[in-house]
Amino acid sequence: MGAPLINQAMKHFKSQVLLILSEVPFGSCISYGELAKQAGFPGYGRQVGQLMKKLPKDTKLPWHRVVNAQRRISFAENTDGYLRQKEKLEKEGWVIVGNKLTLNEGK
DNA sequence: GCTCCGGCTGCTC
């Protein structure tokens, strides 16, 4: 692990990701990579995923609006996280077919 | 200190 990111930068990375995530509007979604890029750390998509994983269940952050670049839920279909994310997304107007997201408007 | 495993990405075929 070379340390491209010192502890302080990592902390900044996390707060930036959480900040941007908190600003994702209702009914919208963003990819892990895009979130990382906007946070100022392109290529850290996986780290964003790790961060999501560690979020508390009662978090106020719209973590469910984060999907991968293919607009698919990265969870396995039989996982709790997948079900919860799917449920939240559907309440925001998204339609999940398989694990693929489709916006239920204008269509 | 090395190796392997992820909620990924972008390019190619």
Added chain:
DNA sequence: TGAGCAGCCGGAG
């Protein structure tokens, strides 16, 4: 349109 592959980065064992 969809599957395959290599690249990336931090964390855990």
